[in-house]
Amino acid sequence: MSPFYVMELLEKARLMEARGEHVIHMEVGEPGFATPDTIKEAAVRALADGKTFYTHSLGIPELRETIARHYRENHALEISPDRIIVTSGSSGAFILLFAALLERGRTLAISDPGYPCYRNIAMLADSGLSPIPVSENTHYEVVPELLDDIPPPDLLVVANPSNPTGIVYRAETLSALHDRLSARGGVLVVDEIYSGLVYDGEFRSSASIADDVIVVSGFSKAFAMTGWRLGWMIVPPGLVRPIQKLAQNLFIAPPSISQYAALGAHAGKEGLARMCGLYKQRRDFLVPRLCALGFSVPVRPEGAFYIYAGIDRFGMDSMVFVQRALSEAKVAITPGYDFGAFGAASHVRFSYADRLENLVEGCDRLEGWLREIGQL
């Protein structure tokens, strides 16, 4: 299993900070906002009411209903709460899904670059892996034609919006991927953890495509709840019982206080819209500024809080680039290697989860450093 380089960078940055150095963080994908008050208040009420016991393994019925209501009100979709499974983070959903659907002899297809944990969680199931290289030529999407280059997979996971590229899939690409996969007995899994963070146009949940599409989502990013460890997935009816048995054995139940807290998420919608507006402002600052510094951003990121930037112009391997940026400019960035192999040496990922003032300072530092080393 490969290390999660972003965490190693973060740990190195923390050591520098402990020595009194000031580092700008553009590496981690953690919301720079506190959890909204309505959620925290619901958690305090739950504690006072003694809601500290194991819950139903699939999640408390009120939360499954609330999530169903979210799809009804925000996506005009009727999803039965029976198909909604609450999990310990969306990471917990992937562990359950891959345990249920993968094994030796089966294959998981993933986007390269893509979110690294899919590949690493799949290793536990001992399945095969087919990374699908994606570039700006396909808008960083896994398009159906790219499936021609690999043996038919049992499972394809894509993130929409994507980490690390921030692109939002075109609806027709996802429908076509579903048709293509299901014709050959494959299953499409769409990770919508960043679906609350889309800055241009409407987001369409893949739960609208068909009941056999598996949608994974969660509270971490759009609700600034990373530490509460709460996610969910929508699965076809036939998969509920197998997943339930796994959930009972692997997790017993998702965290109880977090589930009661999440019941307060709906009431905090205004705060969430404000948060989304601030992320958009940061993206609109960062993309042109990075381009002016010589980074290439061929596809405009429309969601999440990431920019996947080309560093060809600087003639450095991305690992060397991020190490030097950290020690010489005191700016932490993630190397492309965290997201796969394709284009890994020539790309880095910027996160704009941190405050605008810090992003401005980070860019100023990078500019000074690049000038000093003769790259600007």
Ligand SMILES: Cc1ncc(COP(=O)(O)O)c(C=O)c1O
């Ligand atoms: C694409 C993607 N999926 C899932 C996760 C994990 O989220 P959770 O906190 O819900 O486990 C992350 C976290 O960075 C992510 O970027």
